[in-house]
Amino acid sequence: MKLIKAYVCIFFIFVALYPQYYYFGRNKIQYTKFDWHVLKTKHFDIYYYPEMEEFVEIGARIAEEAYLEYQSRFEHHINREVPLIFYSSHLHFQQTNVIPYFIPEGTGGFFEFIKGRVVIPADGSYSQFRHAIRHELVHVFFTSKVNSILIDRQKLDHPFPPLWFNEGLAEYFSIENRRYPDMVLRDAVLKGYLRRITEIGEITGSYLMYKEGESFLRFLADKFGKDIILRIIENVWVDEDFTHVIEFVTGSSIEDLQDEWVLSLQKRLLTDIKDKESARSRDVKLTERGFNVKPAVYSSSDTLIKVLFISNRSGYTDIYAKSLGDKSNLEIIVRGERTHEYEAFHLMRSRMDVHGNRLAFVTKKGEHDVIHIFDLKAGRNLFDLEFPNLTAISSPKFSADGKRLLFSALDFGGYADIYFYDFDNSLLVRLTDDIYNDSDPIWLPDARGVIFCSDRGVSGKDGFMNLFSFNIVDKKIAPLTCGMENDISPSLSPDARELLFCSNREGKYDLYVLPLDEGFTPGELYVSRVYRITSYTGDTFDPVWVNDSTIVYTLFEDYSFNIMLRYLDEDSLAYVGQNYSILPEVTCWKPERLSGDRVKTRQIYRGKYSLDIAQGQLTQDPFFGSMGGAQIAISDVLGDRRYEILIYNNARTKSEFMNSFNFFIGRYSLGRRTNFGYGMYRFSGERFNYYEGFYDEKRVGAFFVLQYPITHFNRFENVVNLAYSQKDWYDWRGVRKAWIVENHFSYVYDNSIWGLSGPVDGSRFIVTLGYVVDVRYSNVSYYTVIADFRRYFRLRLYLTYAVRVAGFVSEGKEAQRFYIGGSWTLRGYPLFSIWGNHCFLFNQELRFPFITSVQLRFPRGKVNLGGIQGALFVDAGDAWESGFPGLRGSFGIGFRINIGGYLVLRYDIGRRTDFRKISKSTFYQFFFGWDF
């Protein structure tokens, strides 16, 4: 239909303003106004803001060094300046407009391959920053090299190497000190969920895929020499099947290679754990399923102790409580990620703490993180602590008297330091102030000192975190541990005699104890013994004391994190050595910055535009004729400003050519919290709808759209349109002219979470009020009210009851018509077959998994189609002009299958009803599209 062209352009508008899905969707909010600058080096244009100047110079040096290294390794040179966009923290990074999608917590950076931009947050840690830069630059080189090879050989349709190779290569080249096998990879081998290379498509995009790719490449390099990787890349043109390329270069079959790889992993890893035991054989497992992390202990009475923890088991991240010694179910204390109050948890980053009845935890709330002080007895939030200069906060810890709260935080410039807040004086005190990544602080008794993790030690430059003590009085800092390992998550025993922490000093994360005797003074060197208390096949984290002889901790095993309870005994202590395995140095290491001669210029960023997309198209329709056109989109390097141009012509004869010229020009500004766009258009051509039939309309006008996100979940939208419209129905009505002014306001709310075929929890709704008037001829005058409410009741983890109630009203001259019917609205009726200027819909659906996964096996391989979802539905609704005609409805069963994460195919079987009779015939309806 010609009308689709107009809808495509309107779709443009809303897509450009980025609701996550058309019509509803959460909001990606640009809270912060960044003062962008550009640092030009020999090979990079680095975009940054002045507050993070030091990190930029460090990052620039890392990038230039990596460039030279990769130039040699890839035998390739990038003949353009690579745009690097740096943010000081992950919260700032999440605001980027370089890509329209939401950025998950675990994303450490990305390479946008269309315009070759690299975006990375510094996030307070030199080693993570370094790893992220090196990782993303591998993508830059790899993509450029492969493109160059394929262009030289004129194999322009040749498929790009698979994602596992791309990401595996990035990890392989960027990790400089691989001392121990990765935790997830080890777990996969031990628990049997490691995927072979030929099956790695089943875990595309997952962390495990990254690690498997890296491990396989390491295996190839060990077996054939490091050059094998470059040879594989250089021969990518040989075959479209990448496994054949590997076979061609190595001379071995992929089956033999992956068998050998898996065997080598098993040999090594099984040897590593041959003396280990299973945690479940010794300790009590308190949770099942999902990620359950960061435990805290709450004594609600003398006899009842509860373990609080953060979990994403339901899809939302919540705080749960589990009573010890009580077989009752888990209780949800705080429901997160549904409201602005608890917008997002940092699941793997921030611990919690309890003092008395008060719980301190951190969530993202708007632009910053805030610390919530929650009353566990009353079950409500007491107050929030928010610090405008602090972007990201983690791991709050009460002092023994509860008057102070210690935590680590990232300031605007990206420096991760230790702070405490004094409740009595409402004072924020900064304890450390330097480039080092300080985190996980805990109080010493009498608040005389603090113990925390930091990379300031002698092995910190290589990314290792050790424990340090800080003296509040004289501000001295001294290492408590020192070595090429990560010592993290310190926890002091109730009697302050033992420091419990987790460490990977012996190859994997286990729990260790460091006794603190009277000789220990914070800020002074302290030599002591270290004892290991766990020796498990899984990795242990976040230990917390319940009492002097009991602890809880997080165990990673079987690709999930669970809370475990352990009773300590003397027998479980194993002496492993001293706390200083490397002699600590007095002065800390300093990260190197880019020196003067490699810096070309610094300047204020004023906008640098390049093409996003340019395409032309020609279509021929047997009925409507031919149409040709072009579309161009341009945006700046930060993605904050966009221009879109669409030109097409649908003339059927030469004489129609000028008259049938259509164009659309729009400009959008996305860099601030309020997103807006404006432009002009001319649409002319034949249209059709069931109400008016065929008609010709010419419309010339200008539009203005505005979108103001109130929170991550709700927003206001406004669309204003000024147009001259000329309609010809080819009948007695003649030609209708109108100067139209249109104004639509909408309020959108969406906190739903999605399953395979549609939303499974939460709710979303939209209310729209619009008025359209012809200010010259009074030929058009109508108002429109739309209300669409959808709620998803999670009955069980995989069982959802979904309801939609929607009403559409439009009254006046040339009022809008609404069309229902079809798989998306009223099932059992032909698509868009029922229409009127009044419309009502009521849909109910019980969604459940029908088949968990479908796999088709072919002689040469297999295809996984995911699962098939089922739905029992009852629909009711109608559309009418005047006088409600009575409800139409249908009921039945439906099946949905998600293909590739983007396309959902739907098949509904049922019967129609008018709620007095049920039709005798059964309908079978096949279509596509997500559930409502």
Next chain:
Amino acid sequence: MRRVIFAAIVFLILGWRCAERHRVYFQYGEEVKPIGRVGDGNINFLWVRSLLAAPGKDFEVFDGSIVVSDLRNRLYLINEMGKIVKSIRLKGSVNGKVLINGEYAYFTTSGDRFRLIKLSLRNTGDKIEKKVYSVFEPVLVDSLLLVVSMDGKVYCMSKENLGVVWIRKLKNRVYFAPFSVDGMVYIIDFSGRLFSVEIPYGKLRKATDLPTMPETVLPVDDTLIVFGGRDGKLLLYNVTENRIRWMVKLHGRIVSKPLLKNGMLIVGTMADSIYMVDFKKGKVLDRIYIGEPVSTDMVGVGTVAIFGSLSRKLICFDIIKKQVVWKCKLKGRVISNPLLFGDFLVVGCEYKYVYLFELR
């Protein structure tokens, strides 16, 4: 009318696509444009032309024409004026060098078809093909052709009819294209072992274990070979004594053949540098940072060395003054080794281009 317009548009699109596929770009310098000085003379740009795919690594000369293979499946003969005299379509892409002996060209192809081909450059109908699973160029010693396959087989064939004389088998796969020094052919396998093959008897002997995986080989007279490795190691091997005379580690990969001049090896690396190494002692005399990664062999012209870079430049370096004389920007990364023949210099770069310069 509608049908006519539609057919015309379709025809135009198809025609444009065909033309694009076969489009050749040719630019001839109407006025000879000097690029820079080379010794006492100038180097002048003559022409640049495009092929159907990027040119291969090495050029040869036959009857005054430049023999160029592209990375797709063609072999070209291009004359001094830049005109393609012959364009021969093959069924695979040429591996490495084309060996020219008399009027015949010997080369292997891979990709769609693995073959050893003997082709007459005068009469392209005169062609013999033999199925050999090889990605290496052949070596000619007297009247015998040596070809090494991917799986470590060494074929000795008659250059007349490509008949197999003998076959030997190595334990490991072959890493580097075979090369000939004083009648012996040398092969390097994937574990870094250097083997020698005696011609014509085919006696296979292990020579030595190389401490680097070489990317480039420079035979010097009949007894010495210079190896340059991807790890930056440069070493001199004496074939008679069967020992490594010296080895130095340079910064950056060595992917191009060094130049031996005045008792010095001039070596370019991927770390944007040129090294001067004493040939006898193996001592690094100087390192000059030039800011461009060296990607091709060096060609000596008087007191200068000319080479290509991945940064799309043809560079002239003065060996005596130890400085860059000029840099000439080309249309793409320089991927073909410059070839000097007579007063001409030909070089190829990515995106299908071949350049000819004149030295006067």
